[in-house]
Amino acid sequence: MQIKSAEFVMSNSDVDKCPKSRLAEYAFIGRSNVGKSSLINMLMQRKKLAKTSGRPGKTQLINHFLVNKNWHLVDLPGYGYAKVSKKSKKTFQKFITEYFKNREQLIMGFVLIDSRHEPQPIDLEFMEWLGENQLPFAIIFTKADKLKPKALERNLKEYQEKMLETWIEMPQYFVTSSTNTMGRDEVLQYIDQINGTIDLS
Numbered sequence: 001m002q003i004k005s006a007e008f009v010m011s012n013s014d015v016d017k018c019p020k021s022r023l024a025e026y027a028f029i030g031r032s033n034v035g036k037s038s039l040i041n042m043l044m045q046r047k048k049l050a051k052t053s054g055r056p057g058k059t060q061l062i063n064h065f066l067v068n069k070n071w072h073l074v075d076l077p078g079y080g081y082a083k084v085s086k087k088s089k090k091t092f093q094k095f096i097t098e099y100f101k102n103r104e105q106l107i108m109g110f111v112l113i114d115s116r117h118e119p120q121p122i123d124l125e126f127m128e129w130l131g132e133n134q135l136p137f138a139i140i141f142t143k144a145d146k147l148k149p150k151a152l153e154r155n156l157k158e159y160q161e162k163m164l165e166t167w168i169e170m171p172q173y174f175v176t177s178s179t180n181t182m183g184r185d186e187v188l189q190y191i192d193q194i195n196g197t198i199d200l201s
């Protein structure tokens, strides 16, 4: 897919106020500093479409971008556990779970994972939560350029092994770098392919 246009539509913290149009939507989510803004800018070939963070605790907003005038890319805030009593099961911030559960236009979530780190409980638990709620997602490993090929391979293998403790098969995944555009064509092609098969109207 060629990116002919990418424009900011709106930011808000309320799922009900997200755009009403029936365009297919793809949401990007991950822990803060995972490289989400850089990835979005790399995919869209724009330097400052998504704002690179560096500011933990900034307002948590759902950001919609209109791409090629026919689908929405959604930049979600970094997830964290909701503050609930220690005894109860860990849950995620309400507006993120509400977005995933209630947003009919959402076709697929992309869960971003820093390829340098070993599997983190919060990421694994978020994917489990998506699975329990039958919400489709794919994994995007970020910052692949920061590792030597052998180390990258080893980390990916370890991640797959960890996933297979819970999942029957490894979800669809992509390996990306925002500095050298690795994985860009694959992610865009994947979205394009899905867009060609769906009709939300």
Ligand code: GDP
Pocket (backbone or CB within 6 Å): 030, 031, 032, 033, 034, 035, 036, 037, 038, 039, 051, 052, 053, 054, 142, 143, 144, 145, 146, 176, 177, 178, 179, 180
């Ligand atoms: P966000 O908080 O998830 O939006 O993360 P950012 O996109 O702001 O990136 C966090 C930091 O990681 C920044 O210093 C980026 O320059 C750096 N970074 C992000 N993606 C990559 C990448 O693919 N390669 C390298 N080398 N650095 C990256």
